[in-house]
Amino acid sequence: MVDAFCATWKLVDSQNFDEYMKALGVGLAIRKVGNVTKPTIIISQEGDKVVVKTQSTFKNTEISFELGVEFDENTPDGRNCKSTVHQDGDKLVHVQKWDGKETKFIREIKDGKMVMTLIFGNVQAVRTYEKA
Secondary structure, eight states: OGGGGOEEEEEEEEESHHHHHHHHTOOHHHHHHHHHOOOEEEEEEETTEEEEEEEOSSOOEEEEEETTOOEEEEOTTSOEEEEEEEEETTEEEEEEEETTEEEEEEEEEETTEEEEEEEETTEEEEEEEEEO
16 A cells, blocks of 8 residues: 555645644744745655655655554654554555644545645645655
8 A cells, every 4th residue: 555655756736834834833934944845755665664755955854664653753843753654544644743742644645646634733734746
């Protein structure tokens, strides 16, 4: 199932991302950079591990995890999270927990594009990626 996501993806559309970052408590300077940055996401699988590399002019990150197994994640905006990624049908659901808070990313393939819905409380953002 993860195979459907294994590719290089380039951000082509972003909706409500500033409001999402604001809800997370991200400061104005980082939000401004986050809103203009067009990251490339490279998803691959190495045995039981899934590797997600995010590359941008702002910051490069890499996480490696097994589905359903909690791992430590340091986010580009400086949060130290306990994260888990699991499959829900044809979706990859990434949950980050920190300081009693929780956010969720739901990745799915729609019409050959990867659509990532980010949810924090009642704030939702949608970021759409095309294969590079």
